[in-house]
Amino acid sequence: MTKLFGRAAVAALALGFATEAMATEWNVSVWGKRRAFTEHVEKLAELVSEKTGGEFTMNVSYGGLSKNRENLDGISIGAFEMAQFCAGYHRDKNPTITVLELPFLGVNTLEEEVAVSHAVYAHPAAQADLARWNAKLLMTSPMPQYNIVGTGEPRDTLAKMDGMRVRATGGIGNAFKAVGAVPTSVTATEAYQAMESGVVDTVAFAQHAHLSFRTIDQAEWWTANLNPGTVNCPVVVNVDAYEALSDDHRAALDSSVDEAIAHYLENYGALLKKWDGVLEEKGVQKVMIDEAELAKFREIAADPIREQWIADMSAQGLPAQELYDLVMDTLKKQRM
Incomplete structure (x- = not known):
């Protein structure tokens, strides 16, 4: 009897250890x-929790683990297993994916943004680029074209943008610089204060960020059709953590990406439908910029910045032209 009890106890203990070992918790x-x-x-x-019966869980922290500009560094040292960051925050750390932040790429929809982002993420050069930080590109955070909010007289011509202090990062910042504006790359969380204190006159964001970071609360006007580009913000995972997953847990993660993106698109689409109502509610003027001004903006900013990017990245030994062509080819395929 004692022997039987002893064996049963050992078996139960072993099962307990096995169950604990199967559990995965990511920050x-x-x-x-x-x-x-x-x-x-x-x-x-x-989705991952559902598919694994609660064995694989993720604790999503909003600023409690790292500053947004330091998320890639945190991934590199294994401080947490997954993180979101924006390429424009540190272009030198992720040069390949900055192709997606070039101004006036012509991406029209969130679905197109997903397609071009994931095409670039799958390119060996981009994967090698992020692997330097022990990071694996998992999925994008697709955002619509940025537009600016401001106070006072609307900046609806290139002449009025000359000298404008604008919160803008990456290729969008370069585009504004090309027409005489002064871009500053304060983080999203600092944008409201920068606008309130007069450090910037205007802020370039996608719609959700104007709401979330309250820049819309200070705005008197919003450019509805400037559309100079967007930023690219991947979600990455630590390579060691990813490779340590069991086959079942890795499959649960990989198979959930498309579902998660589909949910994001549906949710963002609902926000865009409400946007005009938000502007009306807050008394923000919707400014439409003349097509001739937009054409001048594209002529000044798009081609020269793209050519300079290709030259600079090629000089670093990166397949810059190939990456740019990949974006253009992917857009064509999306529209067929």
């Missing part, structure tokens, strides 16, 4: 607050 570093920009991360966590 995920994002910033701000839960919003349209993070809905795919939240959905991913939900």
Whole structure:
């Protein structure tokens, strides 16, 4: 009897250890607050937990683990297993994916943004680029074209943008610089204060960020059709953590990406439908920029910045022209 009990106890103890060993808990570093920009991360966590019966869980932290500009560094040292960041925050750390932040690429929809981003993420050069930080590109955070909010007289011509102090990062910042504006790359969480204190006159964001970071609350006008480009913000995972997953847990993660993105697109689409109502409610003027001004903007900013990017990246030994062509070819395929 004693022997039987002893064996049963050992078996139960072993089962307990096995169950514990099967459990996986990841920490995920994002910033701000839960919003349209993070809905795919939240959905991913939900799906992975469902598919694994609660064995694989993700704790999504909004600024508690790292500053947004330091998320890639945190991934590199294994401080957390998953993180979101934006390429324009540190272009030198992720040069390949900055092709997606070039101004006036002509991406028209969130679905097109997903397609071009994931095409670039799958390119060996981009994967090698991020592998330097022990990071694996998992999925994008697709955002619509940026537009600016401001106070006072609307900046609706290139002449009026000359000298404008604008919160803008990456290729969008370069585009504004090309027409005489002065871009500054304060983080999203600092944008409201920068606008309030007069450090910047205007702020370039996608719609969800104007809401989440309250720049719309200070705005008197919003450019509805400037559309100079967008930023690219991947979600990455630590390579060691990814490779340490069991086959079942890795399959649960990989198979949930498309579902999470689909949820994000549906959620963001609902926000875009409400946007005109938000402007009306807050008394923000919707400014339409003349097509002739937009054409001048594209002529000044698009071709020269793209050619300079290709030259600079090629000089670093990166297949810059190939990456740019990949974006253009992917857009064509999306529209067939």
